[in-house]
Amino acid sequence: MLEVREIDVFYGALQALKKVSIEVNKGEIVTVIGSNGAGKTTLLKTIAGLLRPSSGHIEFLRRRIDGMKAHEIVNLGISLVPEGRKLFPSLTVMENLELGAYVARARRQKEDTLKFVFELFPILKERKDQKAGTLSGGEQQMLALGRALMSQPKLLMLDEPSLGLAPKIALKILETVRALNKETGLTILLVEQNVMLALEIADRGYVLETGFISHKGSTRELKNIEEIRKRYLAI
DSSP, X not given: XXXXXXXXXXXXXXXXXXXXXXXXXXXXXXXEEOOTTSSHHHHHHHHTTSSOOSEEEEEETTEEOTTXXXXXXXXXXXXXXXXXXXXXXXXXXXXXXXXXXXXXXXXXXXXXXXXXXXXXXXXXXXXXXXBGGGSOHHHHHHHHHHHHHTTOOSEEEEEOTTTTOOHHHHHXXXXXXXXXXXXXXXXXXXXXXXXXXXXXXXXXXXXXXXXXXXXXXXXXXXXXXXXXXXXXXXX
């Protein structure tokens, strides 16, 4: 479904990604783990069209997308739930959700998708007229996820969905992500600070270290690599 091939990404003179290659197959949960500053967010932003690689290429559903604009990539079926959620705090829950369905393909089925989101997160229906900025952290993350689902993605990318949340709420969010994958077949690319949880719910993973991929494999294989066990799993 998604193929990232040897991309280099720079911020000015600083190289953030170095010949990074990953694949995500239809129906998988794939996680990218690594320390802060390793380039995980940069990778997601580049796939989403918010940054441009200086070399290499990205294909989605066999179509090259690395030269496309962000809204065109969303229209193809890739949605990003960004780190920090990036909601519109002065708009209501409903207004934030409706903005997620702005692409033509999603607008046609907006009511059905909205019903699905409210079934997934009943609290959002209860608070649909409340301003997003007044929600709790966990509710805001549910709203960010719901907004992304409103675009009817084929590939959902999540950047640190548990960041800043209480452990119980973080677990609920990630369990919802896993349920979305198992029950609907939604393909997911996950960047998550809680490496243990990420490796529990994902099928495969990549380890990103200071801009390059150091390890890749099934989550079972990654959990058995001594370096990963010591550095990320505290084992």
